Amino acid sequence: MSAVISINEVGKRYIMGTQKVYALRTVTLDIEENEYVAIMGPSGSGKSTLMNLIGCLDTPTKGEYLFKGESVGKMNDNQLAEIRNREIGFVFQTFNLLPRYSSLKNVELPLVYSGVPGSERQRRAQEALDHVGLGDRVHHKPNELSGGQRQRVAIARALVTKPSIILADEPTGNLDTKTGYEIMALFAELHRGGNTIILVTHEPDIAEYAHRIIRLRDGRIESDEVNANPRQPEAELAAQ
Amino acid sequence: MRVLIEIYESILLALKAVWSNKVRSFLTTLSVVVGVSFVTLMGWILQGLDNALEETLSMFGQDVVHVDRWDWTNQTDWRELIKRKPLRLKHFKELEPKLDFAQYAYPSTRNNGATIKRLDRAIKDAMVIGTTDEAAFGLASNMESGRFFSSVEAQHASPVAVIGSLVAEHLFPEGAPLGKRIKYKGRNYTVIGVLSSRATLIMDFVDKEVYIPMKSFVNQNGKTQILITVKGLPHLTQEQTSDELIGAMRSVRNLSPGSKEDFSVNSSEALAEMFDEFRIVVWGVGLILTGLSFFVGVVGITNIMFVSVTERKREIGVRKALGARRRSIILQFLTEAVVLCIIGAFMSLALCSAIVYFAVTQFELTFAPPHIPPFWAFAAIATASIFGVLSGLIPAMSGARISPIEALRYE
Numbered sequence: 001m002s003a004v005i006s007i008n009e010v011g012k013r014y015i016m017g018t019q020k021v022y023a024l025r026t027v028t029l030d031i032e033e034n035e036y037v038a039i040m041g042p043s044g045s046g047k048s049t050l051m052n053l054i055g056c057l058d059t060p061t062k063g064e065y066l067f068k069g070e071s072v073g074k075m076n077d078n079q080l081a082e083i084r085n086r087e088i089g090f091v092f093q094t095f096n097l098l099p100r101y102s103s104l105k106n107v108e109l110p111l112v113y114s115g116v117p118g119s120e121r122q123r124r125a126q127e128a129l130d131h132v133g134l135g136d137r138v139h140h141k142p143n144e145l146s147g148g149q150r151q152r153v154a155i156a157r158a159l160v161t162k163p164s165i166i167l168a169d170e171p172t173g174n175l176d177t178k179t180g181y182e183i184m185a186l187f188a189e190l191h192r193g194g195n196t197i198i199l200v201t202h203e204p205d206i207a208e209y210a211h212r213i214i215r216l217r218d219g220r221i222e223s224d225e226v227n228a229n230p231r232q233p234e235a236e237l238a239a240q
Numbered sequence: 241m242r243v244l245i246e247i248y249e250s251i252l253l254a255l256k257a258v259w260s261n262k263v264r265s266f267l268t269t270l271s272v273v274v275g276v277s278f279v280t281l282m283g284w285i286l287q288g289l290d291n292a293l294e295e296t297l298s299m300f301g302q303d304v305v306h307v308d309r310w311d312w313t314n315q316t317d318w319r320e321l322i323k324r325k326p327l328r329l330k331h332f333k334e335l336e337p338k339l340d341f342a343q344y345a346y347p348s349t350r351n352n353g354a355t356i357k358r359l360d361r362a363i364k365d366a367m368v369i370g371t372t373d374e375a376a377f378g379l380a381s382n383m384e385s386g387r388f389f390s391s392v393e394a395q396h397a398s399p400v401a402v403i404g405s406l407v408a409e410h411l412f413p414e415g416a417p418l419g420k421r422i423k424y425k426g427r428n429y430t431v432i433g434v435l436s437s438r439a440t441l442i443m444d445f446v447d448k449e450v451y452i453p454m455k456s457f458v459n460q461n462g463k464t465q466i467l468i469t470v471k472g473l474p475h476l477t478q479e480q481t482s483d484e485l486i487g488a489m490r491s492v493r494n495l496s497p498g499s500k501e502d503f504s505v506n507s508s509e510a511l512a513e514m515f516d517e518f519r520i521v522v523w524g525v526g527l528i529l530t531g532l533s534f535f536v537g538v539v540g541i542t543n544i545m546f547v548s549v550t551e552r553k554r555e556i557g558v559r560k561a562l563g564a565r566r567r568s569i570i571l572q573f574l575t576e577a578v579v580l581c582i583i584g585a586f587m588s589l590a591l592c593s594a595i596v597y598f599a600v601t602q603f604e605l606t607f608a609p610p611h612i613p614p615f616w617a618f619a620a621i622a623t624a625s626i627f628g629v630l631s632g633l634i635p636a637m638s639g640a641r642i643s644p645i646e647a648l649r650y651e
Contacts, residue, residue: 057561057644078565085563096558096648100256112249113563115242157562 005031010063023049025219038210045216089158093170097142104138128156148179185233250575271537272584282526283616288608307468311504338488346374358411370457386433397455402433406447541631549639557647569640577632585624
């Protein structure tokens with residue numbers, strides 16, 4: 001297996017007024033293809049900063065970040081946009097669907113930015129929505145869907161470009177417990193299908209679904225362990 | 241390919257955004273409507289004005305020149321003008337033998353605001369013109385019915401009259417005025433000819449003219465100032481005719497070489513020059529007004545676009561996370577501004593068409609077209625697009641510069 005993400009002594013420092021704020025001190029970690037990783041930590045631990053760096057939304061102020069061997073630190077805005085478009089599927093806590101768009105249009109959006117023509121776009125978006133079990137909700141707008149359904153649309157949108165990693169930031173934070181199980185079951189299924197999944201959360205019981213748990217504290221990695229016994233969302237769903 | 245897809249998507253999105261904020265979009269486009277309406281109405285007015293000026297010029301005759309005490313182009317100082325001696329019939333008589341360069345020439349004199357009666361009907365603002373039979377040459381193409389008076393009638397001060405179309409309409413609502421009598425200052429005249437309508441925006445009085453023989457006019461009104469109209473031989477330009485005429489007139493007036501003329505030779509060319517100046521003034525004023533409303537409109541839309549960018553900061557963040565480049569974001573907001581402006585342009589065209597149609601039909605503005613000239617409709621849409629780009633650019637660029645992290649954090 002090859003490392004999709006290779007982070008070497010990476011740090012991020014912000015300058016606020018005259019003060020330097022270290023959001024991330026020094027972090028070194030590799031993530032391989034088809035891993036299921038949870039990044040955990042309390043607020044202020046630097047996990048959001050790390051997620052932004054991994055997601056190529058931001059660049060580090062020190063160290064080197066290689067995404068599939070390419071150095072992200074040296075990329076300009078357009079190159080970062082390109083790599084986000086092609087390689088990373090984002091799933092947010094608040095779903096972040098565009099309210100005026102139907103499910104199908106929302107899922108098509110990343111393909112618009114990679115220049116896929118209309119009919120091909122529709123076909124692939126439909127496929128992704130079928131995959132998350134919303135094949136019959138393509139023309140619904142976000143406000144006509146339940147929270148769980150919205151998150152499924154968001155996951156379909158993350159999947160549609162067939163990215164190297166899926167980066168999920170508190171994906172169950174805005175959902176009730178049962179719907180949360182359903183979403184975690186979907187992630188488990190995607191993982192089995194070969195996807196690389198990075199879960200960012202502050203909830204230990206959500207992190208338990210991942211196969212590897214990285215704990216952050218004060219901008220440093222506190223622990224990086226294999227989770228030998230990940231929780232099985234399908235079984236928990238069935239038990240309910 | 242990618243850009244085309246993005247442009248297409250941006251247009252769809254812009255239409256959607258405009259539609260979902262109907263009231264705000266409408267209010268925003270109002271400033272465009274004002275600006276674009278200025279452009280279109282200006283265009284329409286200028287076109288109408290040009291038509292009117294052209295008609296007026298052709299009425300003066302492209303190739304006749306007029307000797308008058310007054311300078312029609314206001315290029316001579318008025319203090320000099322009032323010192324000039326009046327131009328009298330005797331001057332024409334002295335001038336006539338010297339006019340070997342002329343096809344025809346005739347004196348004319350007028351009585352403005354004359355009352356012409358017929359039975360119990362009257363027209364109070366008629367213009368009675370005393371002239372000779374040679375004036376017929378200038379009016380030949382305007383005879384609706386009947387004929388102009390002959391040289392015999394002119395010499396014998398016959399009580400005959402050729403009347404303008406409005407006079408005919410007014411005094412003879414039942415029609416057929418030929419052979420009937422009208423009364424001018426207590427004297428009866430027989431109508432022998434009727435002129436067709438020649439009124440223009442600037443010269444609306446010409447249809448109220450009544451032509452009578454010069455001698456009849458002098459008999460009734462006494463000594464009078466005249467105007468001399470001369471048409472040069474076909475091979476002469478208007479300028480050459482003017483020069484010849486100036487020479488002839490100088491000798492009539494016994495002017496020593498080098499002294500100033502105490503008369504003016506006016507030509508339609510000189511008038512055209514004056515009209516051109518007038519046109520420039522109208523254009524200038526129009527441009528300033530248009531520019532001003534344009535500026536106000538651009539500032540207004542820029543403001544709204546800034547609001548729109550701020551409101552959709554989070555959306556910008558999502559789009560950037562999904563792979564939108566700066567270019568895509570700029571394109572999105574620019575398209576929205578342009579779409580807004582073009583919608584405004586169409587609204588404005590509809591409004592202006594209504595105004596123009598109403599104006600033309602209600603006020604019978606024959607000189608102006610009853611629709612927006614196509615060129616100006618096109619100009620309006622082009623203006624609106626420029627409007628959109630100008631007002632959308634700065635907000636769009638500021639939106640595109642926001643970092644995705646900051647934008648995603650925006651509540």
